[in-house]
Amino acid sequence: MGKVGSALKMMMMLQSRGKMKIKEIASELEISERQVQEYRNELEQAGVFINSQSGKYGGYSLGGNYRLSLPITSMDMSILDNVSEYLELSNNMYSKEYKSILDKIASKCNVKHTDDMGVDYFHIQSRGxxxxxxERKRCFKISDAYITKRKLVIKYRSVNSDMTERTVHPYGLYTYNGDTYMVAFCEYRNEMRDFKICRIIDMDVTDEKYERDKKFDFSTYxxxxxxxxxxxxxxVHIIVKEPFATIVRERIITENQIITELENGSIDFRARIKGYPQIKSWILGMGSCVKVIEPEILKKEIIEEIDTLKNEYSK
Known part of the structure; x- marks a missing residue:
């Protein structure tokens, strides 16, 4: 947790619990008692007064009236408003909570919302x-299982509409293209898997505990x-012609990609990529503007897919 995050968490702890000893705060935030005192000074500089009482029943408590003096400008609020609109249009499960927090920030920092701080941003986003x-209910249940390290039993509908019951060990949640996913170890497959929240038909938190692999790293995964x-x-080695050459240039598909410009405006694209179904879909989406050099299996399946399409349209 960063320095600012720890100071704010300290403030929220005092707000909810009333009074805490320095030792208790240091233990919960996993910092030294000296750092707690430093955070107190920083909060007071930001307009949050911390009461200090010595003795057996003493400790830190939050002052009655405070007003944050964080350096938030009208332009900052305009950016935050834009994010709020994006969350609302994408049907994000936390859009209402985010807007509520935003209103509190504006109130505490005495900053007004304004529509005159720059160009308008518009969002095109499909909804789940x-x-x-x-979705929030399901994520809360997953969070509860994660915090208590208890296994989940889920009924899951796959992309092929097959319904299976699985016992999983939750590792986290993430969003991709407007959808929320759970990363979990699946006992059925004996490996880490991603489960789309909207495809989980039912779930129960069990009493059985699980141990998370401390070596698991989402960025590596x-x-x-x-x-x-x-x-x-x-x-993957492909040759891409315009107009898709420009589109591919604009994106970082993977960090290891190498793009070489060719004389005719085309590009030579090479990368080591996971996710064969998505690789195939990506290639097919570029139609005749792409030529697969390798892998050989991809080249073969692309040809077979084209032949199948020809047969379908000739009926």
Whole structure:
């Protein structure tokens, strides 16, 4: 946790509990008692007064009236308003809570919302079919299982509409293209898997405990993935013509990609990528503007897909 985050968490702890000893605060924030005193000074400089009482029943408590004097400008509020609108349009489960927090910040910092702080931003975002309320309930249950280290039993509908019951060990949540996913170890598959929240039909938190692998790292788990697809890695080599050459230049598909400009405006694209279904979908989406050099299996399946399409349209 960063320095500012720890100071704010200290303020919220005092606000909810009334009075705490320095030793208790240091233990909960996993910092030294000296740092607690430093955070107290920083909060008071920001307009948050901390009462200090010595003795057996003493400790720190939050002053009655305070007004944050954080250096937030009208332009800052305009940016935060823009994020709020994005969350609302994307049907994010926390959009209402975010807006409520934003209003509190504006009130405490004495900053007004304004529509005259720059160019308007518009958002085009598809909405998920699950309601924010239902998604929030499911995420809260996953969070409860994660915090208490208890296994979840879920009924899950796969992309092929197959319904399976699985016992999983939650590791976290993330969003991708407006949808929320759970990262969890799946006992059924005996590996880490991603579960789309809207495809979880039912879930129960069990009494059975699980131990999380401390070596698990989300950035390593998603490294070289295209989108949120995982699986085996492939050395992908393609030639891309315009107009898709420009589109590919504009994106970082993976950090290891190498793009070489060709004389005719095309590009030579090479990368090591995970997620074969998404790789194939990406290639097919570029139509005749792409030529697959490798892997050989991808080239073969692209040809088969084209032949299938020809047969379908000739019927």
């Amino acid at each position: 079919s699950i309601s924010p309320e239902e 998603t490294k070289n993935s295209i989108g949120n697809y995982k699986g085996d890695e492939y050395d």
